[in-house]
Amino acid sequence: xxxxxxxxxxxxxxxxxxxxxxxxxxxxxxxxxxxxxxxxxxxxxxxxxxxxxxxxxxxxxxxxxxxxxxxxxxxxxxxxxxxxxxxxxxxxxxxxxxxxxxxxxxxxxxxxxxxxxxxxxxxxxxxxxxxxxxxxxxxxxxxxxxxxxxxxxxxxxxxxxxxxxxxxx
Amino acid sequence: xxxxxxxxxxxxxxxxxxxxxxxxxxxxxxxxxxxxxxxxxxxxxxxxxxxxxxxxxxxxxxxxxxx
Numbered sequence: 047x048x049x050x051x052x053x054x055x056x057x058x059x060x061x062x063x064x065x066x067x068x069x070x071x072x073x074x075x076x077x078x079x080x081x082x083x084x085x086x087x088x089x090x091x092x093x094x095x096x097x098x099x100x101x102x103x104x105x106x107x108x109x110x111x112x113x114x115x116x117x118x119x120x121x122x123x124x125x126x127x128x129x130x131x132x133x134x135x136x137x138x139x140x141x142x143x144x145x146x147x148x149x150x151x152x153x154x155x156x157x158x159x160x161x162x163x164x165x166x167x168x169x170x171x172x173x174x175x176x177x178x179x180x181x182x183x184x185x186x187x188x189x190x191x192x193x194x195x196x197x198x199x200x201x202x203x204x205x206x207x208x209x210x211x212x213x214x215x
Numbered sequence: 216x217x218x219x220x221x222x223x224x225x226x227x228x229x230x231x232x233x234x235x236x237x238x239x240x241x242x243x244x245x246x247x248x249x250x251x252x253x254x255x256x257x258x259x260x261x262x263x264x265x266x267x268x269x270x271x272x273x274x275x276x277x278x279x280x281x282x
Contacts, residue, residue, distance in 0.1 A: 124254050131245045213256035215246045 092189035105187045115187040116198035126180035130173045220253045239269040
């Protein structure tokens with residue numbers, strides 16, 4: 047679940063910002079540290095709020111360019127509550143850490159820890175009612191990563207495969 | 216219609232609750248509910264075996280085919 051391109055993406059953005067500052071002319075001095083410092087603080091903030099209920103709103107904000115995400119939907123013929131229970135059960139079996147779960151919202155969030163290679167990944171499972179049936183929306187978000195180079199999509203596909211396989215009882 | 220799972224019928228005949236069957240077989244309540252509602256994608260022989268053993272029945276009692 048980690049992307050080795052995490053720092054490359056951040057470095058590209060930072061270099062871009064520095065070049066923009068240089069292009070603006072004048073003596074930059076240590077002012078280049080401002081975007082570096084700001085983005086680092088913002089990334090630490092994004093990681094710190096990962097367990098928070100409102101983190102998803104921050105990650106999905108249209109002005110937040112420091113995230114990469116992938117969204118996939120599974121259509122099922124299962125009742126929403128049963129599908130929610132099934133998802134929670136499968137997550138527990140796979141020993142992933144549930145950071146947030148709400149039966150009322152039918153939302154489960156899991157997170158992978160931050161490491162030297164990654165800022166960690168947040169994956170949201172949302173059960174959406176479709177009449178008697180339900181759809182499962184899997185949203186994989188990598189905060190702090192501008193580009194995930196398909197890693198998010200790959201992880202989402204793995205999760206979809208795992209959940210679909212779990213319907214073989 | 217295809218394959219129909221008659222687990223609820225057999226359970227009712229044996230007067231067995233879902234949680235009791237879950238305890239006896241080691242299959243989770245959620246998976247038994249999915250199976251009972253015929254929403255499972257497939258069923259393993261091992262699963263069928265433990266259910267048949269717990270309910271003292273034949274696989275044909277649990278599964279049927281309807282056109």
